[in-house]
Amino acid sequence: MKSFANVNARDAKDAVAKLGQPNAVAVGGGSDLLGMVKEHLVEPDVLVHLKSIRKLDQVSAKAGEVQIGGLITLDTLSREPAIRSRYTVLAEAAESVGTPQIRNAGTLAGNVCQRPWCWYYRNGFPCFKAGGKQCFSITGENQFHAIFGGGPSFIVHPSDTAPALVALDAKFRVTNSDGERTIPAAEFFALPRVDAARENVLAQDEILTAVDLPAARPHTRSTYHKVLDREAWTHAVVSAAIVLEMDQQVCKSARIVLGGVAPIPWRLPKVEAMLAGKPITPELAAQAAEAALEGANPLAKNAYKVPLTKAVVRRTLLSLATKA
Amino acid sequence: MSKISRRRFVEGTGAGLVATTVPLQGQTAKAAAAVPHTTVKLTVNGTVHRLDVEDRWTLAEVLRDHLGLTGSKIGCDRGECGACTVLLDGKNVYSCSQLAVWADGRTVQTVEGLAQNGKLDPLQEAFIEHDGPQCGFCTSGQLMSAKALLNHNPHPTTDEVRAGMTGNICRCGNYNHYVESVLAAAATLAADSRRKA
Numbered sequence: 001m002k003s004f005a006n007v008n009a010r011d012a013k014d015a016v017a018k019l020g021q022p023n024a025v026a027v028g029g030g031s032d033l034l035g036m037v038k039e040h041l042v043e044p045d046v047l048v049h050l051k052s053i054r055k056l057d058q059v060s061a062k063a064g065e066v067q068i069g070g071l072i073t074l075d076t077l078s079r080e081p082a083i084r085s086r087y088t089v090l091a092e093a094a095e096s097v098g099t100p101q102i103r104n105a106g107t108l109a110g111n112v113c114q115r116p117w118c119w120y121y122r123n124g125f126p127c128f129k130a131g132g133k134q135c136f137s138i139t140g141e142n143q144f145h146a147i148f149g150g151g152p153s154f155i156v157h158p159s160d161t162a163p164a165l166v167a168l169d170a171k172f173r174v175t176n177s178d179g180e181r182t183i184p185a186a187e188f189f190a191l192p193r194v195d196a197a198r199e200n201v202l203a204q205d206e207i208l209t210a211v212d213l214p215a216a217r218p219h220t221r222s223t224y225h226k227v228l229d230r231e232a233w234t235h236a237v238v239s240a241a242i243v244l245e246m247d248q249q250v251c252k253s254a255r256i257v258l259g260g261v262a263p264i265p266w267r268l269p270k271v272e273a274m275l276a277g278k279p280i281t282p283e284l285a286a287q288a289a290e291a292a293l294e295g296a297n298p299l300a301k302n303a304y305k306v307p308l309t310k311a312v313v314r315r316t317l318l319s320l321a322t323k324a
Numbered sequence: 325m326s327k328i329s330r331r332r333f334v335e336g337t338g339a340g341l342v343a344t345t346v347p348l349q350g351q352t353a354k355a356a357a358a359v360p361h362t363t364v365k366l367t368v369n370g371t372v373h374r375l376d377v378e379d380r381w382t383l384a385e386v387l388r389d390h391l392g393l394t395g396s397k398i399g400c401d402r403g404e405c406g407a408c409t410v411l412l413d414g415k416n417v418y419s420c421s422q423l424a425v426w427a428d429g430r431t432v433q434t435v436e437g438l439a440q441n442g443k444l445d446p447l448q449e450a451f452i453e454h455d456g457p458q459c460g461f462c463t464s465g466q467l468m469s470a471k472a473l474l475n476h477n478p479h480p481t482t483d484e485v486r487a488g489m490t491g492n493i494c495r496c497g498n499y500n501h502y503v504e505s506v507l508a509a510a511a512t513l514a515a516d517s518r519r520k521a
Contacts, residue, residue, distance in 0.1 A: 005360035006379040006425045034382070034421050035402045047379070049426060075415070099491025100469065101406065104415040105422065232490035 001037055004044050008052035012175040012209045018048045019205045020177070026050055026207050028071055028110035031102050036115065039122065041130065051107075056209060059083065064215030070109030070173075070208050074161070075100070077108055087213055089222035089241050093164035096226045099233050109208040112162050112172075112188075113200065116155035116263075117235055118145070128153040128196035135196075142299040144237065147306065148262040153192035154299065156235075156260050157199060162189065163241035163259040164224055165211060166267055173210040174202065180209075189264035199263065219252075220245045221323060225316040226259070227308065236260035238309045240316045249279045251321065256292070261309055268292050271313070280321035289314035364428040368393065369437030377424045384408040384419035387434060395435035395464045399493075406492030409465035410434045416472035416491070435464035438471065446516070447471060450509035451502075458496035466492045470506045480510060 009015035019026055024046035027033045036042045050056070056069035059080050066082060077083060078095035097103055097111060115121070116129055118137060126132035135153045137145045145154040162185075165172075170185040188208075189200050202208065222243040226236045239259035245252040254275040258266040271288045278284055289310040296306050360379040365372060368391060377386055384401075387393045387410070396419055399407035403421035410419045411433040419432075438445040447470050450456070457463040466489065473480060473488035480488065485506045486499075494502065 001380045001382075003359045003378070003380050006362065006423060030423065030426065031403055031418075031421050034423070038401065047423075051426065099406070100472070100488055101409060101416050101418045101421075101491040102403065104412075105417050232487070 001034075002040070002043055004037070004047055006047045006049055008049045011053055012056070012207060015048050015050055015053065015207055016175055016177055016205055018046070019207070021046050024048055028107035029073065029102075029105035031098075031106045032110060032114045039124070041115075041122070041124070050109075050207065057107075066213040066215075068108060068211045068213065070210050071107045073104060074106050074108065074111060075103040078103065086216040086220075087164075087168055087222065089167055089224045089243060090161060090164040090213075092224040093160040093226075093239075093241065096224065096236075096239075097160050108161060108211065111159050112165065113202065113208055114158055116199065117158045118155045121155070128192065129155065131197060138299065141301065143301045144235075144260075145299055145302055146262050147296045147298045147302060147309070148258075148266050149191050149264060150262070150297065150299075151193060153196045153263060155192070155199075155263050157189065157262065157264050158235045159265075160224065160226060160236060160239065160259060163239060163257040163265040164222075166265040167222065167241040167243045167255040167257040169214050169255070171212040171214075172208055173212065174206050175209045176203065176206040182212075185211075186265075186267060192263050217245050219247065221320055223316060223320050225312055227312060238305055238312050240312050241265075242316055242320055244275075244280075244317075244320055246321070249321075251275045251278060251280050254317075256288075256313065256317070258292075258309065258313075261296075261305060268313075270294070275317075280317060282318060285314045285318040285321075288317060362425050362428070364425055366424070366427055367431045369433060375424070379423065379425050381424045382420050383410070383412075383422040383424045383427050383432070386424040387419060387432070393434050393436050396468075397461055397464060399461065404493070405462070406465040406469065407462050409468040409492060411468055411472055414472070414475060416469045418491075433468070433471075435467055438467060445471070445509075446512045447474070447506065447509040450505040450512065454501055454505040454508055456498065456502050456505040458494075458498045462492060462494045462496075466494070466502050470502075470509070473506065474510055474513065478510060478513060480506070482507065 007018050023044055025044040026048045028050050056071040058069050060067050074094040074097050078091045084091040120127050120136040121129040125136050127136055137154045146156050165185045172183045172188045174181050224241050226239040228234050229237050236259045241257045243255040254272045256268045256271055271292050292313045293306050293310055361376055363376050365374050384398050387396055396410055397407035399405035401420045403418040408418055408420040409416050413430050469489050469492050485503045
């Protein structure tokens with residue numbers, strides 16, 4: 001591997017100061033970054049190690065709200081009783097990531113901020129993500145690429161926890177040299193038409209330090225359903241993070257966010273509005289699934305994602321709504 | 325005739341090659357001094373080591389190349405195959421995807437640390453009994469993931485064993501034997517603890 005210096009951050013402010021050094025990058029669990037260094041996709045001179053920051057790996061509750069330190073490992077997060085019971089969608093999403101080894105090292109912030117896994121980008125093609133001027137998937141192998149929100153790059157956002165956090169209306173705490181700013185999860189992710197080289201609004205010297213979850217409303221249920229092209233150890237081909245607030249059989253409000261289909265977690269506000277105030281019947285779930293795919297724009301080899309996504313929305317919605 | 329292992333032989337050949345490139349050594353030493361390095365304390369299989377490591381060295385490289393613990397294998401070196409799996413503070417991780425500097429002050433267990441006082445771990449016994457390994461390259465990693473699994477879930481179901489070992493790929497495709505082995509080891513451990521109780 002290329003030579004670099006590892007510096008341990010004392011706290012978030014210190015990390016940001018250290019990121020001001022030339023050619024410095026932040027690293028949490030390292031699962032993504034070390035692979036990219038080995039592949040020469042990133043060639044840092046300084047690694048600012050964040051796991052040395054104490055107490056940024058914990059879940060704490062305050063006045064009903066829950067704050068999750070960005071450095072919590074995905075394994076710890078998925079087993080946290082408060083998350084499993086009241087924010088099930090997040091626990092299930094964390095549990096679905098990669099392998100036990102990755103979940104033991106990988107952090108929540110790292111999962112949210114990981115770079116895309118498009119095979120062109122990861123194999124050294126000079127694409128938008130690598131600072132180039134084209135997306136090779138448009139005329140190439142685009143089986144796993146975006147059907148929504150694509151252009152000029154057609155990557156899909158690889159994170160499982162990101163759709164869950166958007167569905168939960170989470171707020172992201174970002175530390176920078178001025179202090180801290182808070183960004184709603186939905187506004188944290190950026191479409192390629194905004195910035196084709198990046199997936200989110202973080203500046204080079206900013207780090208995602210914590211995630212705030214609003215108090216869970218009573219009678220809320222949630223789930224994460226992930227479809228893979230094999231049984232384990234890969235990213236979502238399509239996934240759905242769904243949060244329903246129920247009043248008996250009636251859906252008071254719904255949040256539906258798709259993963260694996262767009263360059264950002266893909267929220268479906270129109271479908272959410274369709275469901276509000278109605279009992280979720282098989283007919284309504286089918287209508288919602290149809291509406292979910294309005295505006296989908298598949299590439300040459302990923303049209304299969306349209307019926308697949310419909311089925312995921314319909315089934316996940318129905319099974320969550322009718323769960324005892 | 326003294327017994328010579330394949331590893332010793334290959335290492336000997338390597339030393340011969342280094343000797344022929346002596347003129348380059350001065351330059352290499354100068355370059356090495358400029359490479360960032362850090363002194364770390366690692367507790368590996370119960371032994372405390374103080375080591376001067378280059379910041380870029382992975383834990384897998386330090387275990388294999390500097391501590392001689394070659395049981396952990398480097399397969400893909402990308403955190404995909406699982407052959408390098410070790411326990412870091414009791415949890416299974418890919419040692420190729422951890423820097424040694426990040427493990428400073430922490431506890432590492434490798435496959436060499438499984439046997440206690442010359443007696444194989446029940447998992448190792450079960451792997452032999454149930455033909456877990458075929459070619460054997462992934463086996464040490466499989467053992468360490470199995471160890472991590474049984475540490476926090478001593479009575480796993482078949483599905484839990486499969487889920488717990490998804491991060492370890494076997495190119496021989498001997499997954500069913502590995503799962504059988506882990507279930508058998510769990511049963512042995514349960515019987516042992518009943519006897520002791």
